Amino acid sequence: MSAYTEAVTIKLGIAILLALGYWITAATGKFSFGHAAFMGIGAYAASILTVKFDWSLETSILIAGLAGAIAGAFVGWISLRLSILYLAIITFAFAEIVKILLESWDYVGGASGLFGMRGTTVPLVAVCIGIVIVYLFLLTRSRKGLSYEAIREDEQAARACGLGVTRISVEAFAVSAAITGVAGALSAHETLIITPSQFGAAQSLLIILFVVLGGVQYFWGAIVGAVVLTMLPIWFDFLEEYYQITYGLLFVVLMILRPQGIIGRGTARRFDLDALKRLVPGRTGGDRDD
Amino acid sequence: MRSNGSFLGAPVAIVMTDRTLRARNITKQFDGVTALAEVTLEVERGSIHGIVGPNGAGKTTLLNVMSGFLPPTEGAVELNGRDVTRLTPQKRVPLGLTRTFQNLRLFGGLTVRENVLLGQHSRARTGFLSLWPFPTAGDRELDREADHALGIFGLTEYRKRRAATLPYGLQKQVEIARAISAKPKLLLMDEPAAGMTGQERVELVPRIRALRDEGITVVIVEHDMDVIASVCDVVTVLNFGRVLIEGSPAEALASDEVRTAYLGT
Numbered sequence: 001m002s003a004y005t006e007a008v009t010i011k012l013g014i015a016i017l018l019a020l021g022y023w024i025t026a027a028t029g030k031f032s033f034g035h036a037a038f039m040g041i042g043a044y045a046a047s048i049l050t051v052k053f054d055w056s057l058e059t060s061i062l063i064a065g066l067a068g069a070i071a072g073a074f075v076g077w078i079s080l081r082l083s084i085l086y087l088a089i090i091t092f093a094f095a096e097i098v099k100i101l102l103e104s105w106d107y108v109g110g111a112s113g114l115f116g117m118r119g120t121t122v123p124l125v126a127v128c129i130g131i132v133i134v135y136l137f138l139l140t141r142s143r144k145g146l147s148y149e150a151i152r153e154d155e156q157a158a159r160a161c162g163l164g165v166t167r168i169s170v171e172a173f174a175v176s177a178a179i180t181g182v183a184g185a186l187s188a189h190e191t192l193i194i195t196p197s198q199f200g201a202a203q204s205l206l207i208i209l210f211v212v213l214g215g216v217q218y219f220w221g222a223i224v225g226a227v228v229l230t231m232l233p234i235w236f237d238f239l240e241e242y243y244q245i246t247y248g249l250l251f252v253v254l255m256i257l258r259p260q261g262i263i264g265r266g267t268a269r270r271f272d273l274d275a276l277k278r279l280v281p282g283r284t285g286g287d288r289d290d
Numbered sequence: 291m292r293s294n295g296s297f298l299g300a301p302v303a304i305v306m307t308d309r310t311l312r313a314r315n316i317t318k319q320f321d322g323v324t325a326l327a328e329v330t331l332e333v334e335r336g337s338i339h340g341i342v343g344p345n346g347a348g349k350t351t352l353l354n355v356m357s358g359f360l361p362p363t364e365g366a367v368e369l370n371g372r373d374v375t376r377l378t379p380q381k382r383v384p385l386g387l388t389r390t391f392q393n394l395r396l397f398g399g400l401t402v403r404e405n406v407l408l409g410q411h412s413r414a415r416t417g418f419l420s421l422w423p424f425p426t427a428g429d430r431e432l433d434r435e436a437d438h439a440l441g442i443f444g445l446t447e448y449r450k451r452r453a454a455t456l457p458y459g460l461q462k463q464v465e466i467a468r469a470i471s472a473k474p475k476l477l478l479m480d481e482p483a484a485g486m487t488g489q490e491r492v493e494l495v496p497r498i499r500a501l502r503d504e505g506i507t508v509v510i511v512e513h514d515m516d517v518i519a520s521v522c523d524v525v526t527v528l529n530f531g532r533v534l535i536e537g538s539p540a541e542a543l544a545s546d547e548v549r550t551a552y553l554g555t
Contacts, residue, residue, distance in 0.1 A: 156359070
């Protein structure tokens with residue numbers, strides 16, 4: 001495997017891991033706007049352990065997952081009992097706070113970053129993805145997975161069925177943050193240097209887009225979203241400075257045609273062409289008299 | 291040797307209340323508007339207890355207070371002798387209280403069977419260990435029970451359909467099937483007949499009786515007086531957030547106060 005192929009494969013693998021991690025909280029209908037913070041927490045936790053304490057990468061990755069879980073449980077616990085709007089604000093603010101704290105922490109190099117990490121390999125990323133996929137495979141076939149879907153569908157009905165909505169959401173959020181932390185650790189040991197600014201709003205948004213583009217219904221939709229959004233910039237490289245416009249345009253068109261994402265059931269049609277008609281002023285596209 | 295039957299071991303005489311649910315002096319205010327004013331409702335075990343009244347009388351509010359979806363401003367709710375006033379709805383389910391909703395609250399995107407499985411949530415294993423793909427005997431028993439419930443409610447052929455795609459009457463059946471899957475001692479039904487066809491209403495009455503015969507106490511808020519009259523043992527009439535009268539359907543519905551409340555004459 002050439003160095004280039006290896007780099008792309010690892011980048012792709014980390015994107016998949018981020019998407020799968022985010023999917024778990026999205027499955028309960030809870031969207032975080034600051035998941036990059038958990039990625040950053042995992043990245044810094046693991047990097048401190050490997051660089052400053054000479055721990056093995058594998059152990060450090062586990063600790064990164066644990067750190068992500070603890071941070072996720074904390075953020076989830078304060079925000080998930082509130083409305084979905086508070087969740088958005090609190091997760092966003094949390095990510096900014098984490099970024100600022102890291103920037104002012106000299107021990108990890110402040111804004112100029114921490115460096116010297118290495119060791120992420122394709123097999124290591126593959127093992128992490130494998131474990132997460134097995135977990136999700138079992139989850140989506142279990143009553144626990146069903147309770148996640150129930151909360152996404154209707155929280156009041158879920159409460160009437162005896163589901164502890166807050167507890168279940170916080171648990172899903174913590175597991176989601178743990179996987180995101182692991183992805184952060186792997187990413188840090190691939191890019192060699194980490195700075196707090198890497199874990200800002202742009203990264204959070206990218207993680208959301210993986211899942212929104214792929215579709216929330218099935219976890220492999222998140223994989224598709226991650227692959228597409230990671231490979232598009234590479235495939236569209238020949239467009240040079242126009243690629244971001246093309247990329248954005250493709251996204252908008254897809255969201256209009258398939259609001260449920262690439263994967264997933266939504267409207268009866270494969271592509272909702274009536275949605276395009278609704279965009280034209282003065283016409284009521286999909287409405288029919290019968 | 292155990293002192294079974296000895297003087298000291300004799301059970302203390304308890305006055306058997308035999309009330310499944312007691313709502314005592316419930317007052318509920320919304321921004322100064324009093325929806326319920328010192329309402330006391332006692333539901334006898336094994337009975338079918340109707341709550342009727344004109345629109346805005348506070349029927350659904352009372353149901354929401356009893357099921358824990360609304361905290362009362364004042365008053366207390368007791369379930370099987372235990373004060374549950376401060377408990378959330380989900381904590382009342384394992385204590386034997388479930389409910390249905392006025393305008394249906396199904397998990398529309400999930401299948402009919404999944405809805406029923408979720409009804410069993412409080413009795414099922416749902417921790418991380420439940421991810422282990424090999425079901426225990428208990429898991430299998432619950433699955434069988436869910437299929438049995440689907441059969442009773444005539445839903446077997448729809449079990450794999452998404453709940454939202456079913457006709458309204460069948461969706462109501464799904465909701466009842468889901469509610470009884472928690473094995474409740476008390477089922478609160480908010481307008482079960484609303485939106486049903488005439489035929490479905492006729493079928494509803496024996497179905498509610500069957501629930502009672504299974505040992506479930508039923509509280510039913512309903513507008514359809516035929517359903518109330520044919521199924522209820524006791525009827526409480528609410529008007530403007532107060533109890534107007536309580537008695538057998540014949541007494542309560544024929545009383546002058548009720549005629550006045552409904553007809554305004």
